[in-house]
Amino acid sequence: HIPFVFYTATYTDEKDEELALKIGADRFIRKPVDPEEFIKIIQGVIGDAKKGRVKAKRPILIEEKEIFGLYSERLVKKLEKKMLDLERKITEHEQAKEALGESDKRYRTLLKTISEGWWLLNSEYKIIEVNQAICNMLGYSEKDMLGKTPFDFVDDENRKIFIEQTSKIATTHHRSYEIILKKKDGEDLYAHFNASTIRNESEDMQDSFALITDITERKQAEKERDRLAVAIEQAAESVFITDKDGIIQYVNPTFERLTGYSFTDAIGQNPRIWKSGKHDALFYKELWDTITRGDAWHGRFINKKKDGSFYEADATISPVSDKSGKITSFVSIEHDVTHELELEKHFIQVQKMEAIGTLAGGIAHDFNNILTAILGYAEMVRMKLPEDSNILSDMDQILKSGIRAKGLVQQILAFSRDHKLEQRPLQLKYIVKETLKLLGSTLPADIEIKEDIAKDVGIINADPTQMQQVIMNLCTNASHAMQEEGGILSVSLINVELDDIVAAHYIDTDPGSYLRLTVSDTGIGMTSEIIEHIFEPYFTTKEKGVGTGMGLSIVHGIVKNHNGGITVYSESGKGSTFHVYLPRIGETEEQPKAREKETPSVGHERILLVDDEPVLAELGKQMLERFGYEVEVRMSGIDGLEMFRAQPDRFDLVITDMTMPKMMGDKLA
Template sequence: SQRRLTDIIEFLPDATMVIDSDGIVIAWNKSIEDMTGIKAEDMLGKGNYEYALPFYGIRRPILIDLVLQPKQEVIKEYKSIKWQGNVLIGEANIRDLRGSAAYLFGTASPLYDTKGTIVGAIECIRDITERKQAEEAMRGILLSVPHALFGVEQRRIFFANEAMEAVFGWKPEELIGKSTRVIFRTDEEWLEYGTILYSRLAKEPVVVFEWGIPFVRKDGSEFFCRMSVSRTGAELGENKRIVATFEDITERKRVQEALRRSEANYRSFIENSQDVFYRSDVQGNLIMASPSLLNLLGYESLDDCLGRPIGESYYYDPEKRTELIRELQAKGRVANYEVVLKRRDGTPVTVETNSHFYLDDTGNIAGIEGVFRDITERKRAEEDRKKLENQLIQAQKMEAIGTLAGGIAHDFNNILSGIMGYSELSLKAVQDRPKVHQNIEQVLKAAERAKELVQQILAFSRKAAQEKKPIALAPIVKEVIRFMRASLPTTIEITTKIEEVADVILADSTQMHQVLINLCTNAGYAMKETGGVLEIGLEEVMINADDRLHGQPIRHGHYLVLTVRDTGQGIPQKNIERIFEPYFTTKEKGAGTGLGLAVVHGIVKDHGGEIRVYSEVGKGTIFSIYLPLMEKQTKSDKEVDEVVLRGKGETILFIDDEKMVVELSREMLEGLGYRVVTETDPLKAIETFKEGRDTFDLVITDKTMPHLTGFDVVREIRMIRTDIPVVLCSGFQDKEDMDKLKELGINQLIAKPTRMSVLAKAIRDELDKDKFEIQKT
């Protein structure tokens, strides 16, 4: 009866439930209450897969339901469960069982009445989380075992470690699911030795033995193994599972056989070693060496080597041999002792030696014997690692400089904003005073140069995104020349050879500054001791399709050629091919990073150009940079006439944490005909916008502010009003800014400090955009 069934399962240690043929819960014992946290009174009588909710969070068939379905359908649908007679067995990883993950093992079977009719089903569930964790821990341990290892269940491999590939040639994933037959030569051997193995395991938990037959690798080759097999219980779940480790003893068998035959065979083992086995007599002469010495030192015959004094003949510095002997006298032996030997051609080879004194029959020291191991490649790898570490340190320094530059740029650009803004406002007030007007224009020009200087610092430290646009190169060259005249010693004469040619290229002006400054600085360094002439040239050339540049091909077309020539010490030919490598420098420590020419090369290539160098030691060096000219010589940005566009009474919310910038911008924008509301606190600005969401026609916000960035502000106000136009101001632009601009739909990003004309145009572009779209439609 149901009552009797309930009484029986109540005492079962496993979490147990029973459903009738309609899927209604008719029994729910104390263990399953503890497991799920659901009392029997809350579950009894429930159907519609209510009992699945504590385990899966949804109503769905579970093991107790599947046992009532046809076996073939269950086998076809569910690969992770299996039948054993009328019992269905399965495991499940439950993500959330009373707030934590659990691994459960379940068995389910149908219930029959006295007539053999199925009247329901019963399922017993056991929490095997700890066991699974132990299994995984053990699996991790077993997989890390250096010997080849696999686990077997019913003569099929269910896991294998990486070392199996080295021993058997099989990758671990290739072995999973395969029969252990794959490592035997024949079916007969597999069955015979398998029977022996399982018979012994029935009596002993661990069996260690060496097969009398060879195993087979994936490629069909045969080898001998020492095999250790153990039964596993709790570690892997079922007693019928075993773990086997394999140690390739083929070489050992061969050596043992060789030792049994003769000393000659023992010598063959030594001769096959890559390490050098040697022995010297008490006078220090080499009396025995393995053939690998020939490869190590470049000799053709051991007869050419034996009988010679080791120190004088084979040590790069004979005194090191004396130091080795002193170490042996003090310690009796040396291990991993590093020495430099001398090859036959005189070149050094670094080795590591384990050496000791050996004794004659009377117990007296007869000489030294040991092993040399070539570690040249390892030393080279260590040097490469140190070089990479130095590069990483340098990169970290550059990152720190970049962070510092970004902070300085933000504050300095705010200062420049005040200088430039109030200068522009003052220009209007002194139009009738030419001298004052001219002086203020000079202040503006100086501020523009300061702005460009900030951009150069940011570009050097990679804190600013580079932008290519039409620029005239001649003014940049002249500006760099003025800078170099002030920074180079008077012993260096600067001359120019600038032709009146088309000079507009598509480039980033800051990077062009950087190229010239780097080349001129290097030229000055080359002449710092003797003085000399620094010549900077600019000319236009035409490269035809079949022309070659210094023997190298170059794309045909019109080029602007920038040359930097010095009369310094010149560059040795062996260094010419390396000068553009990062971190390569011939300057003394602290005088250079080795990055200057690498940066120049990268910038030129990024601009579609070519760089060539010609140098003679003692005479000087010429760097020639070929930059593609723009086919249509447009005006550069600085040559375009400034037009200040006026407003039409629109209302602008202006946000910047710098009070001076806010006050200046209010005055400028009101002077252009706009109504302006300003805020210095981005959080308060959002509240202001929320209160007057329909009042504002445009929002202008700084990017870098406390509490919230400009991007955060835009994101918040766009949640209040999606169609509000936005102009973002920034003292510098990170490369990541472009993605954020696109994400937030910001079309106007202007650089601080901002000229009035630039700001006015950006505002009108945003405000007039919708009107233009309507007219276009």
């Protein structure tokens, strides 16, 4: 008997097994079965057959037709089951397909309606799909964009960026970058791209998708922020920013220059590091209360620099708030007014000097009237004295002193009034001599004046008053430099010739013939740092209240106005020497010989003398009458006018004082 085994995956239920065994099968094995189990069953069947334990089965006699019927029945049932399974799978597939369609529809609706723009490119980088947002961004219709490439929406510079990023996305699968797109109207669109590839099962790139965000506003804000940062960095005002607790977070370069504190020094510090001690606690409390309640504070600080010196600044401190209104920081902008205040002080000082000059001019005018009377009466007394009088020499000394005093008064008057520049040919040596004579009576006794004026010095074209001012200022400066221990003031005047090199490089003037005025002292001298500033307005090394800082600045201005030049040499402790160069226009002229004293002629005419000073009126009357004139005196312009109108034919000459109350001399004339 040969064993017979059914091994099936089609007929697997109990009815199938029953039929198989019915028609003589020894075993019925359903697929799938574990290989070990399968071998074990087969070996068992073969073993039983060898041992005779498998006996020939007598098959149940069933008609072939019946067997076919049973088989067909089983087969139909199997087919029905398969059909049901297939129908179920088809239904499930249709449901899944429908669900996928709905999902795809929702996905596409979502993509079409998102605010960010996007486009889908094929493997040839042509646009095959876009949403409305990207169309709105660029100003194109969907029809306009389809079929184009991204390179159609950029300029040459950004095309390079696109090419670079496109080549990288092929290997990295994803890229994020920024680029500038060109809108239809030609405007720039700053865009941020998130690009990804879409690949098939073999990892070949089929399409690529880019999500595009418009960042134009952000870029413009960044540019504004950068411009603001540059403006703050380059601002002439000092700017620093603190947090809400007053801790410094930022300072600009002007702050560093103004305070002496570097960026590193200041960051993390409190502004109290430059407190000067010039403001009380209430000052700072009011400031802090103002800014913490959200208001800006305006005021003036006196602060201390890193080196310990002080500066003054007009400041505005403003709070900075977030969207909720909460203060997050404070911004301080300071304008250094130290120099402006110095100029203001100097201006006030100059105004004081002008007022003093006006006052001095008034005093000098009155003193001049007194001197006129003294000199006049002294001259009259001398004229009455016989030539052999023993008091004649005394009268001469009175007259000489009076003349010197008159010269001093004239100097005061010249300095006290506005002086129009009147350049004319001038022998500077006489101005030098007269000025030194004037200085001799005013300088301390321990300062010796040495005068060295060449006899052949030439002529210059200059204003006499301004030349006198130059000499006076230089000599006054020299005397101040020697005020502690005295010394020697040396003044010289010579002719010099300046060549091209010396004129251009050392004196800053043109080559040619010059007079050189030299003023030297043996005083304290100056350092090179001080020399650099001595000709600047208001610069002074003197104590407060001693000088205005204008003397050498005025000298420099006058010399330059006369087409000249000025140099200075000095060392600390070794005195100073100033050389003034003034263009020479001719050789020296001989001093005109004094005319011999002539005996005044005697007159007989009638004179109306008008003067509000009784002493001068009487002096004038006596002097004129001494020489034979008939004189009528009136003490005011109004009285003089009335007399002249009453008797116009009586007078041959009217002599009037210029400055009188009620009616000035020019009005009378």
